[in-house]
Amino acid sequence: MTNPLYDVAIVGAGPAGATCAWYLAKQDIRVLLLDKAKFPRDKFCGDAVIPRAQRHLKRMGVLDQMVEAGECLFTTSGGFVSPAGIECLSDSTENPSGTPMSVKRIIMDERIVRAAQSAGAELVEEVAIDKVAFDEQAGTWSAHSGSKRFHARTLVLADGAHSKLARSLGIVQNSPGAICSRSFIEGGTHSFETDGICYMERDLLPGYAAIFRHPNDELNFCTYIIPGGKAVPSDLKVLHQGLLDQNSIVRRHLGSGYKIEPMKGAWLRLGGIPKSYADNLLIIGDAAGHIDPLTGEGIQFAMEGAEKAAQTLIEAFRVGRFDEQFLSAYQDKWHKEFGSKFGLAEKASQLMARYPELVDSMAKVANQRDDEFFFAWADIMMGEAPWSAFLRPKLAIPMAAAAVRELWTQRFSPSRRRVAATGA
Numbered sequence: 001m002t003n004p005l006y007d008v009a010i011v012g013a014g015p016a017g018a019t020c021a022w023y024l025a026k027q028d029i030r031v032l033l034l035d036k037a038k039f040p041r042d043k044f045c046g047d048a049v050i051p052r053a054q055r056h057l058k059r060m061g062v063l064d065q066m067v068e069a070g071e072c073l074f075t076t077s078g079g080f081v082s083p084a085g086i087e088c089l090s091d092s093t094e095n096p097s098g099t100p101m102s103v104k105r106i107i108m109d110e111r112i113v114r115a116a117q118s119a120g121a122e123l124v125e126e127v128a129i130d131k132v133a134f135d136e137q138a139g140t141w142s143a144h145s146g147s148k149r150f151h152a153r154t155l156v157l158a159d160g161a162h163s164k165l166a167r168s169l170g171i172v173q174n175s176p177g178a179i180c181s182r183s184f185i186e187g188g189t190h191s192f193e194t195d196g197i198c199y200m201e202r203d204l205l206p207g208y209a210a211i212f213r214h215p216n217d218e219l220n221f222c223t224y225i226i227p228g229g230k231a232v233p234s235d236l237k238v239l240h241q242g243l244l245d246q247n248s249i250v251r252r253h254l255g256s257g258y259k260i261e262p263m264k265g266a267w268l269r270l271g272g273i274p275k276s277y278a279d280n281l282l283i284i285g286d287a288a289g290h291i292d293p294l295t296g297e298g299i300q301f302a303m304e305g306a307e308k309a310a311q312t313l314i315e316a317f318r319v320g321r322f323d324e325q326f327l328s329a330y331q332d333k334w335h336k337e338f339g340s341k342f343g344l345a346e347k348a349s350q351l352m353a354r355y356p357e358l359v360d361s362m363a364k365v366a367n368q369r370d371d372e373f374f375f376a377w378a379d380i381m382m383g384e385a386p387w388s389a390f391l392r393p394k395l396a397i398p399m400a401a402a403a404v405r406e407l408w409t410q411r412f413s414p415s416r417r418r419v420a421a422t423g424a
Contacts, residue, residue, distance in 0.1 A: 005140065007029045007152065009032045011159050015053075017156065029314065032121070038126050045180070045299075049101050072102065080208075081197060082362070087249070102220065127148060139153065141153075141281070177269070178269070178291075183262065183264070184220060185254070205356055226296060269286055269288075290305045294345040
């Protein structure tokens with residue numbers, strides 16, 4: 001029996017792959033969605049989904065399903081703790097841009113996959129694709145899983161941060177440089193009072209730790225190590241456990257006697273790759289590095305990039321062109337939508353690592369001013385507003401003044417110099 005020829009084969013059915021499949025199937029593109037796991041399957045993540053990602057979930061009907069089933073919780077209270085231990089907490093219920101929500105990936109990812117199936121995509125589970133090959137004469141791709149073969153006119157790689165297949169083709173050159181941890185804390189065993197808090201530990205910057213509450217009072221405790229600071233990926237376990245054992249604010253927020261599962265970890269590829277296309281081929285999601293270099297946020301970019309990939313392929317089928325010159329429009333689209341911000345985000349992360357006092361100044365200013373200032377800061381961090389919004393007088397002037405004061409107090413003041421000189 002001859003294997004069918006699909007229009008598009010997508011390797012990896014995470015949020016990027018399944019979202020791309022949904023957008024394609026809605027336009028009657030014949031899509032094959034391949035994944036090595038069987039759903040529902042877990043994914044180690046911070047479980048926070050910001051408003052820009054929620055919009056895609058809304059279109060697919062997934063958001064309403066999760067809300068109705070009580071599977072997600074909108075994060076309406078919380079904030080962050082600065083390196084100096086300044087707690088900046090607020091109620092974001094009235095934020096017009098919306099709030100993040102927490103949902104377990106084992107739940108959300110299956111919801112998205114089922115939505116793609118309902119739209120018409122064909123899902124094949126428990127197939128680990130170990131090789132892909134392009135037949136130039138036929139103009140088709142074959143995806144190999146042991147003795148199984150799958151054929152398609154175009155191929156989309158959504159095979160995760162290590163991007164084994166994209167690396168085998170020589171398109172992705174390096175290994176992922178960031179890493180995150182996750183441990184669930186049993187509901188009812190802790191004293192956490194808000195929905196979500198980020199802990200900007202000095203030795204962890206530009207990475208951070210965070211706690212997010214789930215609907216059943218379960219907590220997700222995660223730690224992100226992002227390049228640019230003192231911490232390196234091999235420090236993950238020590239820093240993850242050290243925050244739980246030694247950070248006085250984390251200990252106070254959680255209380256004593258909480259029950260926590262062993263740490264699990266996942267690699268992250270940050271900041272986008274230089275080339276995410278080839279003849280009859282696109283790369284999306286974690287494989288394409290669609291993760292913010294400052295926040296480690298990737299779900300929204302996975303889904304936005306997936307939509308851009310689908311748009312490009314739909315146009316390719318319309319005009320009958322699948323060469324890399326035509327498909328390069330996908331790179332332009334995702335770079336314009338969010339990739340152009342990654343460079344500035346990386347510089348901001350390096351600045352935070354070098355001058356932790358800047359984060360302290362943000363916390364002080366946010367505590368001193370009204371919620372509108374806090375919402376403006378939150379919108380920038382969530383990607384609802386551009387980084388240039390930091391240059392608006394209402395944000396820039398008070399933050400600059402506070403940053404100067406903090407740098408002077410913590411690094412250059414006479415009292416600071418006297419303490420350093422005495423070794424106290």
